Amino acid sequence: MxxxxxxxxxxxxxxxxxxxxxxxxxxxxxxxxxxxxxxxVQENDHLIGITMYPNPSEGLFTINTTEAGRYLVDVMNILGEMVQSTSFNNSMNMDLTGLAKGVYTVRVSNEAGSTVQKVTIR
Known part of the structure; x- marks a missing residue:
């Protein structure tokens, strides 16, 4: 070959x-x-629509979703360790000020699917 x-x-x-x-x-x-x-790598047909801002920030982020419902948020550090997990309905203010500066992975999911975004705490 x-x-x-x-x-x-x-x-x-x-x-x-x-x-x-x-x-x-x-x-x-x-x-x-x-x-x-x-x-x-394949396409993910089950992504959910969210906006997360401001990014970067000092640790305070707002998450808004495009669909009503209950959502789970998991925050992972650069090593893939979960450092915070919570749930919310439709939108939330997420406080990550207790975490060290750096890049984190945020997974937002519901029964329809999930989406992953990187956030930076400066």
Missing amino acids: MSPFRNLFCQQGISLASDGLSYTNGNAYAIRLSGNASAG
Whole structure:
């Protein structure tokens, strides 16, 4: 089977694990990817509509939904650890001021689906 990786330019002595050869042409390195090399990403037909603002913020965020109903909010840190979880109806003011500065993943879900957004606490 032919590798989906094709070398275009390389620095002196760099080799690719895909073919084990060492390339010495030029001063740069690039890979052209061809064929189907996706990692199993597929469309999500069950996304729910939300707006979350301001982003970035000092830790106070507002979440508004496009559909009425009960929602669950999970906040995860950069390690994927859940640092806060709560539920709300339609909209809420979320207070994350007790968390360290950084980027967090917020998942909002209901029985129809879910959506994920990144938020930054500065």
